[in-house]
Amino acid sequence: MNTLLRTRHYVDPSPFDPGTTEPIGTENEDFYRASSWQLIWWKFRRHKVALAAAFVLLAFYLMVPFVEVIAPYNQTKRNGDFLYAPPQGIHLMHEGRFVGPFVYPYKYSFDIETFRRVYTVDTSQPQPIRFFCRADAYEFWGVWNTNVHLVCPPENGTMFILGTDRLGRDLFSRIIYGARISLTIGLIGIAVSFTLGLFFGGLAGYLGGWVDHVIQRMIEILRSLPELPLWLALSAALPANWSPILVFFGITIILGLLDWPGLARAVRSKLLSLREEDFVKAAELMGASKQRVIARHLIPNFMSHLIASATLSIPSMILGETALSFLGLGLRPPVTSWGVLLNEAQNLAAVQLHPWLLFPMVPVIVVVLAFNFMGDGLRDAADPYH
Amino acid sequence: MISFLLRRLVTMAVTLFIISALVFFIIKLPPGDFLSNLIQELRAQGDNAAIAKAEFLIKQYGLDRPAWEQYLIWIGAMPGPNGFSGLLQGDWGWSFEYDKPVVDVVGDALWLTLLVNLAAVVFIHVVAIPIAIYSATRQYSIGDYIATFIGYIGLATPSFLLALILLYYLNRWFGVSIGGLYDAKYAGEPWTWDKIRSLLSHLIVPTIVIGLAGTASMIRRMRANLLDELGKQYYVTAKAKGLGPTKALLKYPFRMSLNPFIADIGNLLPHLVSGSVLVSLVLSLPTVGPILLSALKNQDQFLAGFILMFVALLTVVGMLISDILLAWIDPRIRMGGAR
DSSP: OHHHHHHSOOOOOSOOOHHHHSOOOSTTHHHHHSOHHHHHHHHHHTOHHHHHHHHHHHHHHHHGGGHHHHSSSOTTOOOTTOTTOOOOOOEEEETTEEEEEEEOOEEEEEETTTTEEEEEEOTTSOEEOEEEEEEEEEEETTTEEEEEEEEEOOTTOOOOTTOBOTTOOBHHHHHHHHHHHHHHHHHHHHHHHHHHHHHHHHHHHHHOHHHHHHHHHHHHHHHHSOHHHHHHHHHHTSOTTSOHHHHHHHHHHHHHHTTHHHHHHHHHHHHHHHHTSHHHHHHHHTTOOHHHIIIIIIHHHHHHHHHHHHHHHHHHHHHHHHHHHHTTSSOOTTSOOHHHHHHGGGSHHHHHHOGGGGTTHHHHHHHHHHHHHHHHHHHHHSOTTO | OHHHHHHHHHHHHHHHHHHHHHHHHHHHOSSSOHHHHHHHHHHHHTOHHHHHHHHHHHHHTTTTSOHHHHHHHHHTSSOBTTBSOSGGGTOOOEETTTTEEHHHHHTHHHHHHHHHHHHHHHHHHHHHHHHHHHHHHTTTSHHHHHHHHHHHHHHHSOHHHHHHHHHHHHHHHHOOOOOSSSOGGGTTOOOOHHHHHHHHHHHHHHHHHHHHHHHHHHHHHHHHHHHHHHTSHHHHHHHHTTOOHHHHHHHTHHHHHHHHHHHHHHHHHHHHHHHHHHHHHHHTOSSHHHHHHHHHHTTOHHHHHHHHHHHHHHHHHHHHHHHHHHHHHOHHHHHTOOO
16 A cells, blocks of 8 residues: 555645635734744743843854954963962052053062962052954964954053963963863764764664664663763873874764763654654655655654754763863863863862962853753743644 | 563673673773883883783783783683683782782772762752752742752752862861861771761762752752642542641652652762762762772773773662662553563
């Protein structure tokens, strides 16, 4: 019967407008005519926290291509006179008078008794911060040599918004540079895990039988393993003589390699449950080919769910990278990521004296929270017909 | 029930077997190994006695054989240079870095790891259940909102960063050092009452830090489960018939909502163990975490392999226990086949 039906293909290729046979009321017309993606967007929009989180993430990711311009200093610029300088406040009012954003210069002395550098603030002369200005030179996108920055330290002055590290490098600039690595590693990692999850989950759900059985056991075993010790072991296996770029990709692949089982399981169960739905049966009875059923009916239906669960697993990737680099097994300098920056905070003595070294954890927590909120909103919106 | 148990035990044995192969593959991944690096170093120094010893160790542990034979010897499924002596026989191998048997290197760390994780599981349940009941029965109250908010924060704050923050602030404000699991003076001492007390007081912070994320997700899930059950007719009937609110709640919906709660231990454990390894590293707890890190960095393969097997065993056995509990509580599970 199946072959008979397939020979007579009844699916009309021309677009079908349900409104022609059964007119819909004008008041709900928008709603009924909206595509499912549009419905998802409408539903997501109502989730205010998720929407705010999405804008926060958008801001972070928009920053990624332009870090060189946004950061006031270059990431490797060492200010030899200002090692471990505490954060320099940005002020607006000088002696009761508005002068625009400025900093007070640091005076530096050495305390012979404690062997520590002491920075005193000289409040007599404000140094205004410059905007759209020229400072450290850099190569933009590896093509243009330029030295234009969004904000720069004052002429002959310094502007360490979040202080400096042991080599006198500006922490604020390094956090901005670190965003590039830390934020992309989550995206590349999820791409790896998404591909693997879609492949194995699709295979299991589509073929069934022993393939399904083997893949299910594989998923169970991988899910029963604690991730971090395995991440540690795998990243310890990366050869020490690899270039930083290779290590970056190695770490990303390691993060993605252990993350796919959750996604694969979601794909498999969605495929299995959707296969039984009436609309799939209808499509099959009308003689639609397997490819058409998969591409036009199954994938659009579970894609939104997949994107939502992928969003929810990006934070674990970002945290994984941060944890590995923090322990010294992940990315290595000169690559700058938030985890690499936190690696300096591993030494408790240094943190006691220079607490601003802990600051890179703020963007980590903000981004992870934002991804969680946005993922929750997406998950609620993923099924707009309920 | 017996056949269910047997089936689960067989599955567990197969799982552990596959995990052991995976672990062996991973620890063999880095090029070179501890001993051949050592021999090269010793050759440069011309220390012949030490070279002879290292070469003896290579023979002793069959490191000159093909990888698959090494694997079988390691797990004890094939006779090595000194007969069947592997994980199955309880011989955990030799730590080259410490020049001691692995069993002496890990020692107390195994029990302390178990203790820390157990404490975290207990903490999660003791804290999550009452909060979830409160949140579900007083939905949309201020307390519910506060619990939900704290839950979100707990879910998103990475445990090792939280540990770092606590380490810094507790030291700064109260002058307490929370590193380690007992005061430094007890290190290497036999277990006395004072040492146990010191251990318990040091256990508080790690337990909270490790358990926070799990607690948050447990509260969320249990609240949702309980809310589902509270809307059902049997609960309304029970209340209508005059059952007191506490009894009506604890007798029916609470028990129903506990079900997924137990099943969740299995999902929770891998994350918990992961978290405990990481937090141990930050707080320098004498668990297997710090030993694992140094073993991996130095390619001390038997030590690293054993610890990886141990943490895997911890989660796999935990899952087995949660499955058995679930089958015991819910007859539908064991009647309907393994899954």
